[in-house]
Amino acid sequence: MALPGLRGTDHIGFTVPDLDVADDFFVRVLGCEFVYSLGPFAREKGEWMQNHLGVHARTVMRRLNFYRCGNGSNFEVFEYEAADGQAPQPRNSDIGGHHLAFYVDDFDAALDYLHAEGLTILGDPTASSSASLGQRWVYFLSPWGMQFELVSYPDGKAYEKDARVLLWHP
Structure with missing residues (x-):
């Protein structure tokens, strides 16, 4: 049900x-x-x-x-x-931990913009593998420390070729 x-x-x-x-x-x-x-x-x-x-x-x-x-x-x-x-803001590893991911068409332009805004970027961009092959992502922090993610996969992800259900994509 x-x-x-x-x-x-x-x-x-x-x-x-x-x-x-x-x-x-x-x-x-x-x-x-x-x-x-x-x-x-x-x-x-x-x-x-x-x-x-x-x-x-x-x-x-x-x-x-x-x-x-x-x-x-x-x-x-x-x-x-x-x-x-x-309570303090939860980390991703805490119960209730979370992040919000924003899909962008041009990952590099969006990342450059976040840098220009002075936001904290966590690590270098990651190129996903396995079922998520084709995706790039990076976490960044809001001014109050909340975790956000920048993500893009303009040519889709590998899982899509055999998937019965597709994840939402703009």
Whole structure:
């Protein structure tokens, strides 16, 4: 059995320490489009925040912004004032660790642009092998240290020649 009516990913939500810094990064640096903002939200009484969002009952969600980035999923970006403190950002190897990957047509031009913006690039670009042969990728960090990936495979990946299902590709 599968989730009835599943069409795809509507949005990816994540929390940043400063929504103004994140807005500059998403709009000016990456070229995403700001769509709308909500907040603040807080509950003086009751357990709504805990029951609905899994956070401390007195946490304040200061603001959230929605962004549209190219042809991919939407982003819902939060800034919270956590009533019980905030945990450090997870690494990829931590439970809940993650990264967001952006597909680009011209990998080298995009990488040069990230360097010019002064962003931290993690290592040298990697040419994938095996099923991902044809792909190049590199991780980079946002101004607040969140992990992102630049990826491109303009001629496809090796797995595609025999695949029953293809991964999303722009």
